[in-house]
Amino acid sequence: MNEAPAALSVRNLSVHYGGVYAVRDISFDVAAGEAVGVIGANGAGKTSTLKALLGLVPRTVGGLRFGDTDLAKVKAHDMVRHGIGYVPEGRHVFVGLSVEKNLLLGAYCRPWNKATRSRLDEAYDLFPMLRDMRGRLAGALSGGQQQMLAIGRALMSRPRLLLLDEPSMGLSPKLVEDILAVLQRLHREGLSTVLVEQNAKLTFEAASQCLVVENGAVALSGTSQELQHDPRVRKIYLGL
Ligand SMILES: Nc1ncnc2c1ncn2[C@@H]1O[C@H](COP(=O)(O)OP(=O)(O)O)[C@@H](O)[C@H]1O
Numbered sequence: 001m002n003e004a005p006a007a008l009s010v011r012n013l014s015v016h017y018g019g020v021y022a023v024r025d026i027s028f029d030v031a032a033g034e035a036v037g038v039i040g041a042n043g044a045g046k047t048s049t050l051k052a053l054l055g056l057v058p059r060t061v062g063g064l065r066f067g068d069t070d071l072a073k074v075k076a077h078d079m080v081r082h083g084i085g086y087v088p089e090g091r092h093v094f095v096g097l098s099v100e101k102n103l104l105l106g107a108y109c110r111p112w113n114k115a116t117r118s119r120l121d122e123a124y125d126l127f128p129m130l131r132d133m134r135g136r137l138a139g140a141l142s143g144g145q146q147q148m149l150a151i152g153r154a155l156m157s158r159p160r161l162l163l164l165d166e167p168s169m170g171l172s173p174k175l176v177e178d179i180l181a182v183l184q185r186l187h188r189e190g191l192s193t194v195l196v197e198q199n200a201k202l203t204f205e206a207a208s209q210c211l212v213v214e215n216g217a218v219a220l221s222g223t224s225q226e227l228q229h230d231p232r233v234r235k236i237y238l239g240l
């Protein structure tokens with residue numbers, strides 16, 4: 001497996017469910033080590049976009065490359081082996097398993113060795129609260145703790161690109177700040193990310209480039225700096 005940073009290139013990605021388009025002709029790039037945000041209201045097509053990248057929903061795509069790999073040819077269950085990590089909307093932790101077992105499941109495609117052990121230590125360093133709760137059932141964790149666990153689990157496979165679907169959903173402002181701090185640390189460590197969010201404020205702080213998606217299509221795109229000064233973005237997405 002190639003561990004070098006890689007760029008993602010998405011061209012003309014579309015998703016339709018039974019003839020109704022949920023995503024139409026979305027194109028974007030994520031440079032190696034870059035954080036890209038996708039902002040959109042409920043139903044805009046954010047989750048469908050991420051699932052389409054992963055091959056989890058029927059899609060058409062003109063080009064989908066990650067480094068040297070043609071991801072359009074990679075099956076959903078092999079994405080993790082190609083360095084793509086996924087934190088799904090709603091966390092989907094295994095509620096009947098311990099925190100530590102949830103984390104270890106994130107490394108299922110890697111042999112149990114010193115490297116995996118150190119990955120577990122890194123996850124606990126990133127989320128010290130998970131270390132304290134390692135034996136606790138995931139179902140007993142708060143929503144914010146489960147979100148941290150879902151991120152920690154995705155990191156266990158050592159992804160080079162992390163896709164996050166609304167990690168701030170349902171969390172208190174304090175926990176949203178904690179998520180932002182984690183995303184900023186991962187960015188400093190060189191991880192490429194695609195962050196899909198309704199929370200535009202968080203996204204502008206976490207990502208350098210953003211797309212605004214409306215009705216499944218890109219309505220606006222630019223740097224976070226540019227977009228947060230756009231009058232429409234300020235009114236509709238920042239409530240200013
Ligand atoms: N499995 C599905 N079957 C049919 N329509 C769907 C399905 N999943 C999502 N949709 C529709 O596709 C559109 C985009 O949904 P989604 O990608 O979940 O948006 P978001 O994540 O931005 O809220 C919505 O109109 C939604 O109702």
Ligand SMILES: [Mg+2]
Nearest residue numbers: 046047048089
């Ligand atoms: Mg969604």
